[in-house]
Amino acid sequence: MDSETTIPSQNQEETKMESTEFEKNQKRYQDLIATFPHVKSSFSQAPLIEYGGHWFLQPLLEGCLHAQDFFQARPTDILVCTYPKSGTTWLKALTFIIANRSRFEDDSSNPLLRSNPQDLVPFIELDLPLFPKGDGIRDKENNLFATHLPHDLLPASIAKSGCKMVYIWRDPKDAFISLWAFIEQQKSYFGSLNSLEESFDMFCRGNSVYGPCLDHVFEYWKAYQENPDEVLFLKYETMRADPLPHVRRLAQFMGYGFTVEEEEIGVAEKVVNLCSFETLKNLEVNQGERNREVIPAVYYPNSAYFRKGKVGDWHNYLTQEMAARIDGLMQEKFKGTGLLEHGNTT
Numbered sequence: 001m002d003s004e005t006t007i008p009s010q011n012q013e014e015t016k017m018e019s020t021e022f023e024k025n026q027k028r029y030q031d032l033i034a035t036f037p038h039v040k041s042s043f044s045q046a047p048l049i050e051y052g053g054h055w056f057l058q059p060l061l062e063g064c065l066h067a068q069d070f071f072q073a074r075p076t077d078i079l080v081c082t083y084p085k086s087g088t089t090w091l092k093a094l095t096f097i098i099a100n101r102s103r104f105e106d107d108s109s110n111p112l113l114r115s116n117p118q119d120l121v122p123f124i125e126l127d128l129p130l131f132p133k134g135d136g137i138r139d140k141e142n143n144l145f146a147t148h149l150p151h152d153l154l155p156a157s158i159a160k161s162g163c164k165m166v167y168i169w170r171d172p173k174d175a176f177i178s179l180w181a182f183i184e185q186q187k188s189y190f191g192s193l194n195s196l197e198e199s200f201d202m203f204c205r206g207n208s209v210y211g212p213c214l215d216h217v218f219e220y221w222k223a224y225q226e227n228p229d230e231v232l233f234l235k236y237e238t239m240r241a242d243p244l245p246h247v248r249r250l251a252q253f254m255g256y257g258f259t260v261e262e263e264e265i266g267v268a269e270k271v272v273n274l275c276s277f278e279t280l281k282n283l284e285v286n287q288g289e290r291n292r293e294v295i296p297a298v299y300y301p302n303s304a305y306f307r308k309g310k311v312g313d314w315h316n317y318l319t320q321e322m323a324a325r326i327d328g329l330m331q332e333k334f335k336g337t338g339l340l341e342h343g344n345t346t
Contacts, residue, residue: 025069029062036061039207041194048207054150055211063125064149071124071145071155077163078254080121080146083216084209085178086170087236088146093117093275095144095166098251101271112274121146124155148210151219162230166250167220170236172213172326173314176203200322204329214333221339235342237311243272 037050041057048055056064073079080095082088093112100111111120121144122128147154158165176199184193193199206212224233232253239246248268251257258268273279314323334340 025066026062029065030058032065033058033061041202041207041209048209052150052153053215054153055207055209057209060125060148060209063123063128064153067124067128067147067149068153068155071128071157073155073157073161073163074143075161075163077143077145077158077161079124079158079163079165080144081151081165081167081220082146082148083169083175083211083213084148085182086175087168087234087239088148089117089280090275090277091166091168091234092121092144092146093280094247094250094271095254096120097271097275098247098254098256099144101256101267110274112280117280120144123147125149150210150216151223164230164232164254165220165223166232166234166253167224168234168236168239169217169220171311171314172217172330173318173323174311175213176200176208176326177314177317179208196317197322200318204326214329218333218337218339221334221337221342225338233342240311243276244268247272 033049033051038047039050039055041048046057049058049061051061051064078095078099080088080091082091096117097110097112122142123146125147180193180196180199194202202208203211203213206215210216220231221233224231232250234246234250248258251268251271262268330340
């Protein structure tokens with residue numbers, strides 16, 4: 001009887017200690033962040049904070065510092081890396097199904113049919129800090145993680161572990177429009193949005209969450225060139241045009257290549273179809289009002305992650321002069337690097 005009553009008491013005490021430690025770390029991060037430069041955001045009234053040459057919202061920077069301190073990567077881990085609104089949801093779905101396809105041969109048991117891809121591959125700077133233990137998602141024996149962090153701000157354990165990273169980039173014009181529309185849905189938190197023109201001007205000058213955008217892309221491109229065995233570099237527009245060969249390449253890189261038998265029965269094609277924008281968007285879980293917490297007190301319906309997914313949607317929002325400006329910045333930043341040849345923007 002005594003042992004039965006003691007165990008819950010011990011668990012409660014451990015949880016209390018973990019929560020206290022978590023709160024101490026959070027307070028430490030907040031005090032440190034208060035000393036960093038704060039500027040007006042490119043999109044809204046919520047200020048951006050400079051750290052390591054990049055810009056963050058307060059909760060995201062707290063998560064970044066937390067990940068740097070506590071995330072312990074393993075050699076078997078695979079990290080999905082993206083600048084926001086550059087194909088993250090799609091790449092999460094693909095990596096999850098590729099790594100777990102043998103477990104869900106019966107479609108009815110497939111988690112992707114019941115869960116938004118964002119919930120299946122946790123962000124190291126967004127989801128992990130919500131767990132007082134710091135690395136609580138390890139309890140699920142998960143080896144898939146995601147991040148929007150710039151390459152030079154990744155936790156040191158990632159480079160030391162030799163784990164694999166998959167990066168996907170997208171035409172910055174479309175990434176900007178998608179991000180602007182995404183933030184627009186949460187005016188209650190971010191405050192009134194700046195005009196599209198003002199937001200675009202600041203975006204081009206590098207003042208954007210996790211930005212500058214072009215620096216973000218270029219850092220991962222350099223990492224890919226230096227170590228192609230550990231970094232896979234993908235182009236959103238190229239994959240959208242013909243996904244099958246790139247999905248095969250992705251699976252091979254991850255260490256989950258399709259077998260001859262799987263190819264004969266069309267497993268690769270099935271993965272492509274299941275993870276397509278159209279299929280995911282039409283799933284019941286992504287059409288209702290089920291919300292997920294993006295950062296503390298900011299909730300988005302699952303449907304928000306399936307806006308359009310189109311290539312070239314920027315034509316409906318940006319003038320030719322605006323497009324020429326960012327294209328010029330890309331030419332200047334990427335000239336002579338081989339990056340533009342790797343996948344031309346549309």
